Amino acid sequence: MRAKVDADVCTGCELCTQTCPEIFYMDGDVAKAKDIEVSSEIEDTCKQxxxxxxVEAIIIS
Ligand code: SF4
Known part of the structure; x- marks a missing residue:
């Protein structure tokens, strides 16, 4: 499983970086997702x- 943030949609509220800091981080005014496979231990918090x-800016694939 991987996560991506649509930078055109993200409002930079920082919620995802608080919920799942293992994957999401702020890059200026928007969040980004680390370009890594989401490990099974943090799949649930990543989905959360x-x-x-x-704004549904996070895409899980
Ligand atoms: S991806 Fe969503 S939750 Fe994360 S900072 Fe952007 S708007 Fe907020």
Whole structure:
């Protein structure tokens, strides 16, 4: 599983970086997802971050 942030949609609220800091980090005004495979231990918090994003900017694949 991998996560991506659509920078055109992200509002920079920082919620995902608080929910799942193992994957999401701020890069200026928007969040980014580390370009790594999401390990099974943090899949649930990564999915939670995606579900809680207020503008649905996080894409899980
Ligand atoms: S929760 Fe969504 S809008 Fe907020 S920083 Fe993360 S990707 Fe951006």
């Amino acid at each position: 971050a995606a579900e809680e994003c207020p």
